[in-house]
Amino acid sequence: MSDDLALVDADVVDSNVLARSLVTLLSLTSDAVIAFDDEGRIVLANTEAERLFRARDRGLVETDVRDLFPVAMEERPAGFEKSLPFSIDGTTTRLVCERADGTHVSLGVRCDHLRGRGGTYLLVAHTIDPQASDEQERARLVDELSRANRRLSGTLRIVLETLDSTDVGMLFDRVLKEISETLDAWATLAYVAENDGFRLRGGQEALGTAPAPLFMAHAHPIIQMLSREGRPLRLRVMRPTRDDLRKGRLLRRNVVEEESLETLSIATEDLAPFASFVLNPVWFGGSAIALLMVGWRHEHNVGDNDVRLLEAVCEYLSVQLAGAFAAMRVQHAEHLEALGTQLRERLMSVSELSDEVIDTVFKDVATGVGATCVKLAGNRHQRTTLARLANEKWHAIPLDLVALSADRETRVTHTSSHESLDNWLGDFGFPTDGVVVALGTDEDTCRGYLLLRDLESGPFDEADTAFIRSVADDVLALDEGERARTRDKRISQALQWGMRNELQHVDGISAESCYCSATEEAYVGGDFYDLIRLPGRHACIVMGDVSGKGVESASVSSAVKTALGAYAWEGVKPARMVTLLNNFLLGFSRVETFATMFVGVADLERGSLTYCSAGHPPALIVRASSGELTTLEVQSGVVGAFAGMSFVDGEVPIASGDVLLLYTDGTTEARDPHGAFFGEEGLREAVARESALGFEGICDRLLFAVETFAGGTLNDDVALVAARFDVIGE
Numbered sequence: 020m021s022d023d024l025a026l027v028d029a030d031v032v033d034s035n036v037l038a039r040s041l042v043t044l045l046s047l048t049s050d051a052v053i054a055f056d057d058e059g060r061i062v063l064a065n066t067e068a069e070r071l072f073r074a075r076d077r078g079l080v081e082t083d084v085r086d087l088f089p090v091a092m093e094e095r096p097a098g099f100e101k102s103l104p105f106s107i108d109g110t111t112t113r114l115v116c117e118r119a120d121g122t123h124v125s126l127g128v129r130c131d132h133l134r135g136r137g138g139t140y141l142l143v144a145h146t147i148d149p150q151a152s153d154e155q156e157r158a159r160l161v162d163e164l165s166r167a168n169r170r171l172s173g174t175l176r177i178v179l180e181t182l183d184s185t186d187v188g189m190l191f192d193r194v195l196k197e198i199s200e201t202l203d204a205w206a207t208l209a210y211v212a213e214n215d216g217f218r219l220r221g222g223q224e225a226l227g228t229a230p231a232p233l234f235m236a237h238a239h240p241i242i243q244m245l246s247r248e249g250r251p252l253r254l255r256v257m258r259p260t261r262d263d264l265r266k267g268r269l270l271r272r273n274v275v276e277e278e279s280l281e282t283l284s285i286a287t288e289d290l291a292p293f294a295s296f297v298l299n300p301v302w303f304g305g306s307a308i309a310l311l312m313v314g315w316r317h318e319h320n321v322g323d324n325d326v327r328l329l330e331a332v333c334e335y336l337s338v339q340l341a342g343a344f345a346a347m348r349v350q351h352a353e354h355l356e357a358l359g360t361q362l363r364e365r366l367m368s369v370s371e372l373s374d375e376v377i378d379t380v381f382k383d384v385a386t387g388v389g390a391t392c393v394k395l396a397g398n399r400h401q402r403t404t405l406a407r408l409a410n411e412k413w414h415a416i417p418l419d420l421v422a423l424s425a426d427r428e429t430r431v432t433h434t435s436s437h438e439s440l441d442n443w444l445g446d447f448g449f450p451t452d453g454v455v456v457a458l459g460t461d462e463d464t465c466r467g468y469l470l471l472r473d474l475e476s477g478p479f480d481e482a483d484t485a486f487i488r489s490v491a492d493d494v495l496a497l498d499e500g501e502r503a504r505t506r507d508k509r510i511s512q513a514l515q516w517g518m519r520n521e522l523q524h525v526d527g528i529s530a531e532s533c534y535c536s537a538t539e540e541a542y543v544g545g546d547f548y549d550l551i552r553l554p555g556r557h558a559c560i561v562m563g564d565v566s567g568k569g570v571e572s573a574s575v576s577s578a579v580k581t582a583l584g585a586y587a588w589e590g591v592k593p594a595r596m597v598t599l600l601n602n603f604l605l606g607f608s609r610v611e612t613f614a615t616m617f618v619g620v621a622d623l624e625r626g627s628l629t630y631c632s633a634g635h636p637p638a639l640i641v642r643a644s645s646g647e648l649t650t651l652e653v654q655s656g657v658v659g660a661f662a663g664m665s666f667v668d669g670e671v672p673i674a675s676g677d678v679l680l681l682y683t684d685g686t687t688e689a690r691d692p693h694g695a696f697f698g699e700e701g702l703r704e705a706v707a708r709e710s711a712l713g714f715e716g717i718c719d720r721l722l723f724a725v726e727t728f729a730g731g732t733l734n735d736d737v738a739l740v741a742a743r744f745d746v747i748g749e
Contacts, residue, residue, distance in 0.1 A: 050145045055084045057099060057138025071124075071144065072116065084142065088114055107132050107140060108323065113147070195221055198313060198332065202325055206291060210235065210310040213478055217242065217310050231291040235310075240283045241298060244276065245307070251299040251329060253277040253321050256290065277321075295319040299329040348482065355486040358387045363493050372497050374466075381456070381468045384490050388483045390453070390472040397421045397465035406469060417443050420465045423457035430457040431488045433479065434469075444471070452478045456491050458498075522550040525558045527623045527746035533718040535726070535737045546683050546738040547576045551587050556623040559587035562635065562681040562740055563616030575604070575612050583618065593618040593631035594668040597658055601666070604659030613659040617681055621673065626747040628679070629670045633658045636684050639703070641710045643676025648703055678714060679742045680706060685735030686721075692730045701728065714743050 045052055051068035055061045064079040072079060072087045079087075088104045105112035109131045116126050130142040195207040208231055210217035216236035235242055245252060257273040272290060274283045293314035301309035311329060362380050369376050378394060385392035394407040397420030404420040405413040417439035423430045434441050434453040444453065453471040470487065472479065479487075522530045530550050551559040561583050565576045582603055586596040596618050604614065617638055619630035632638065634657035640649040653669025673679075682702070689697040705724045709717050718739040725737060 050143045053079065053084060053142040053144075055140050055142065057140070059083045059085050059099065059102075062139075068144070071126075071146070088116055103130070105130050105142070116144075192221060194332065195311075198311070198329070201328070202313060203315075204313045205293070205316040206231070206314050208291070208312040208314075210312070212306070212308045212310075214480075215478070217307075218478075220309075232289045235289065239289065240285055241274075244281070244283065245298060245300055245310075248279075249300075251297055251326050253295075253297055253326065254283075255295050255318065256293055257282075292316065295321065297321055297326065297329060299326075299332075302334075352482050355387060355482060358383070359486055359489055362490055366493055366497050372494075377458075377466075377494055377498075380490065380494065381470075384487060385468075385470050388470065388472070388479065388486065390470040390479075393469040393471065395420055395455075395465075395467035395469055397467070404465075404467075416440060418455065420455075420457055420467050423455070423465075423467070431455070431484055431491060432457075433484075434471075454479050454484060454487060456487060458491060458495055522548075522740070523552050525550060525552045527556065527744065528558055528621070529714065529743040529745055530741065531716075531718050532738070532740045533722050534739075535722055535733065546685075546736050547580050548681065548738060548740045549580060549584070550740075550742065551584055553587060553590075553620070558621045558623070559583070560619045560621065560679065560681070560740070560742055561616065562683070562738065563614050564635070564683045564738075565614045566612055575614070579604070579614060579616070587620070592668055593620055593629055594655070594666045597631045597633045597655070597666040598664075601658045601664050602662070605662055613657045615657050615684075619679070621742075621744065623744065623747055626673055627670055628673050629668055631655060631666055631668050633666055636682060636687060636699075638682075639680040639706060640671065640673070641678040641680065641706065643674060643678070646707070646711070648707060673744050673747060675745060675747045677744050678710060678717075679744070681740040681742075683736065683738045685733065685737040686725055686739065688735060689725050689729040689733055689737070691728055697725055697728050714741070717741050 045065040048065070049067060051071045052063075052065045053061055053068050054063035061079050061082050061084050069079055085102060085104070100107060104114060105128045107130045109129055112128045112130075114126050114128050115123050117123055125147050126144045127147040128142060128144045130140055133139045133141055195209055198204065199207045206222065208219060209221040211220045216234055216239070219231060219233045222231060237243075237246075241252070241254070254274050254276055257275055259269055259272070263269055269287050271284050272287050274285055274290075275281070276283070291312075291314060294317050296312055296314035299311045299313070300307040301311065311332070313329065362383060366372065366376070366380065381394075382392045395404060395416075395418070396407075396413070397404045402419065402421055404416055404418045406416045407413050418437055423432070432455050434444060434455060437455065440455075452473075453469055456468045456470065458466040458468075470479075522532055528550070532548060534546065546562075546564050548562040549559075551561070553559055561580070563576070563579060565579065579600060582600060583596060586599060591599075597616065600614075600616075604612065613634075615634035615636075617630060617632050617635045619628050619638075621628050628640075630638070630651060630653070632651060632653060633655045637654065638651045640651065641647075642649060649671070651669060651671060653667060655666040656664050658664075658666075687697055687699050687702055691697075702721075705721055709720045709724070712720070718741050721739055722737060726733065
């Protein structure tokens with residue numbers, strides 16, 4: 020049986036004509052032709068076979084084919100195929116046969132197992148001249164050895180050139196080239212497994228512009244057969260019938276699987292222009308991770324050795340691809356992790372999370388995953404979504420961004436889950452593989468992005484979507500934080516307006532104050548002060564500092580200031596006021612908030628100042644008579660930290676012209692550019708210097724001295740209060 024023998028498809032020629040042609044062929048050939056089943060029973064024999072072999076009266080049919088070679092079959096081993104005296108792979112076996120007249124003759128016997136359902140074997144035999152047979156067999160063996168050497172050298176080149184390769188593209192390129200050259204293939208393709216099927220990742224150059232399928236889904240008939248059979252498939256594209264040709268354009272072609280003769284109907288666009296091809300899976304861990312398709316433009320008899328070569332290459336590729344994919348995934352994950360950290364730091368460093376900043380971040384996200392970025396905007400009232408495409412113009416797209424943003428959470432979804440959007444992208448020629456990122460609502464609008472990637476780059480995998488979702492969560496969290504800060508700023512400003520630090524007018528006391536925030540953006544702090552006029556020529560002077568910033572600190576400061584005013588009017592002493600405040604704060608604040616404060620009650624009749632300094636920086640008195648600075652040394656612990664805290668009063672005399680100076684710790688803790696503190700000594704020197712210039716404007720001058728020392732940058736808020744006792748004892 021010649022390898023060049025071509026069979027016309029049975030559906031092209033009438034079956035009766037084909038049968039008559041076969042009968043005529045058997046009668047015309049000078050070779051003996053025998054067909055037998057998998058038990059050795061002869062089911063067909065032509066006239067030459069009846070003549071050549073020692074036929075009995077009943078003929079060869081129903082006899083055992085092994086009985087035709089009694090000389091060669093002295094002993095029959097177990098197993099039918101092993102018991103045959105000849106090969107069944109189509110190669111020639113030289114045997115000696117006993118003829119009907121008792122003579123012996125040398126025969127060249129070729130046998131092959133017909134591929135199909137059931138076991139049928141076809142044997143062709145002819146007499147040979149021993150010398151010519153030896154030369155013919157020698158030529159055949161040389162040709163077969165040449166083919167074997169070519170396969171072996173091709174396999175070795177594949178291994179040597181791609182060993183330990185981590186570049187999938189280079190790995191496929193070299194393997195496909197060697198396979199094509201070794202098997203004289205017209206084209207060789209490589210497909211890589213993805214979640215929804217197999218995508219073309221490489222092709223040998225001979226393919227040219229042939230319409231090879233870019234993608235084969237798991238539901239594709241060939242992929243389903245491959246999964247079911249679990250072995251390489253030898254496939255042949257059948258010629259169209261007359262009826263097919265009459266229809267004009269062919270929409271589907273029939274493909275026959277040569278091992279089982281199963282016929283598949285496949286869309287023509289899913290077939291490269293192959294007449295014959297082999298599809299070999301690359302297995303790893305029980306799953307196909309890739310496919311190799313080797314095809315010939317004309318009908319080609321693919322031998323078992325060719326299939327074994329492909330199987331060996333695929334087994335090698337299973338290890339190499341697994342390592343390359345793992346290295347590629349690790350490298351890609353490390354790249355995305357580094358990029359995510361970089362983008363997170365950038366978001367944290369900006370003073371305002373504007374739309375421009377977010378746009379830049381998602382453009383970098385798109386670049387990191389090999390995609391293009393399209394900005395989306397949705398209107399909550401009109402329920403429309405607009406996309407800003409490459410021409411910088413806004414276009415309406417079939418996507419409900421409002422619904423995706425309803426819960427004020429990040430939503431990262433694949434475009435395939437939005438059928439209308441997926442179809443719209445395909446109709447307009449955009450890459451159909453993409454991810455929709457919804458960032459929630461902003462007043463009346465919704466924000467989002469559409470990341471699109473070319474099909475050749477493959478779909479977004481889990482690492483890509485996890486990275487995109489992580490960045491989107493960071494953006495949303497920072498945006499929420501900025502919104503919360505804006506709300507807190509407005510509330511705190513309202514609280515601050517309601518608790519303005521204004522000193523009341525008290526007969527016999529001149530007072531002034533100043534306050535400076537550490538940053539321009541600070542909207543309210545915990546510093547507070549007050550001068551309260553009391554009956555009987557008494558006055559209460561208060562300064563305090565509540566820990567923290569924002570709404571909590573402002574609300575606590577407001578409550579403490581109000582409570583102190585009430586306690587002062589009740590006529591209780593400062594230490595008692597602070598004790599009551601300590602209990603009040605322990606039950607008032609929802610967070611761990613404490614305060615430092617100075618509470619002093621001046622008796623202008625007796626000329627005394629009773630005070631309680633609870634963890635606050637010690638107050639100073641500048642004596643009018645001598646210019647001496649006196650520190651009020653009596654101290655107690657902070658307020659609101661511990662239950663049962665003991666607070667004590669101190670008392671000092673005051674005279675006309677004496678000045679009391681109160682300050683917060685932001686004053687003494689101010690630092691110069693080299694890190695040195697302004698400190699209590701610096702403050703005393705400044706007070707001594709500035710008090711000599713007069714009382715008017717002393718707080719402003721002291722603040723200027725502190726700011727100058729700090730180089731114009733304060734680490735904490737600074738509050739100053741100065742009270743001069745003008746009239747004592749009158």
